[in-house]
Amino acid sequence: MSDQPVAAPNSTPFSVCVYCGSRPGNKDSYEIAAREMGEAIAAEGWRLVYGAGDVGLMGAVARAAQKAxxxxxxxxxxxxLPKEVGKRDLTRFIITENMHERKKVMFMNSDAIVVLPGGAGSLDEFFEVLTWKQIGLHDKPIFLLSTDGYWQPLEALIDHVIDEGFAPLSTSSYFETVETVEDLVAALKALRET
Structure with a gap:
């Protein structure tokens, strides 16, 4: 892999980067929402950008998007590759040398960011793009899909950080939380029309 990120060509469909768990989580609703996300991306004619795994919510969103x-x-x-079972039957499958390169390529090839339930990796990805937005490196929309209120503790933490004076009040405006895939699609479509 070269040091240069892969740039999305102009003919590329609107691309939604989905960060999510490489595990399925403890509630069926998480996997259901992941499948709905993949189906919605296909229904809108958008492209899924994600971490290329075939396990957990990653695999669920990708398989649903492909099937649709x-x-x-x-x-x-x-x-x-072995742990996340690299899904080689994607439209485009890229192997990077490290996590930093992975995140850079995903970000550079997306128009919007969506964070489904996930663990430390999903939190890392969310905070990276949130920080980049806060310091003016991008203006891509960021959404938390809070299935069954999953991200409420994260929102409370961000409010706490703001209340304690470690982030500006505007930090909470750099992302939007939605409860359902339907609401997420509606928000993305509204942003695209403005």
């Missing part, structure tokens, strides 16, 4: 006919763009680092 969406283009899929997956990026995975070499060391996670």
């Amino acid at each position: 006919g969406a283009e899929t763009f997956g990026v995975i680092p070499t060391h996670l």
Whole structure:
């Protein structure tokens, strides 16, 4: 892999980067929402950009998007190929040398960011794009899909950070929380029309 990120060509469909767990979580609703997300991306004619795994919510969103006919763009680092079961039948499958390169390629090839339930990796990805937005490096929309209120503790933490004077009040405006895939699609479509 070269040091240069792969740039999305102008003919590329609107691309939604989905960060989510490589595990399914403890509630069926998480996987249901992941499948709905993949189906919605396909229904809108958008492209899924994600971490190229075939396990957990990652696999659920990708398989649903593929089955419904969406283009899929997956990026995975070499060391996670066995653990996350790299999904090689994607429209575009890229192997990077490390996590930093993976995140950079995913970000550079997306128009919007959506964070489904996930663990430390999803939190890392969310805070990275949130920080970049706060310091003016991008203006891409960021959404938390808070299935069954999953992200409420994260929102409370961000409010706490703001209340304690470690972030500006505007930080909470850099992302939007939605409860359902339907609401997420409506918000993305509204943003695209403005």
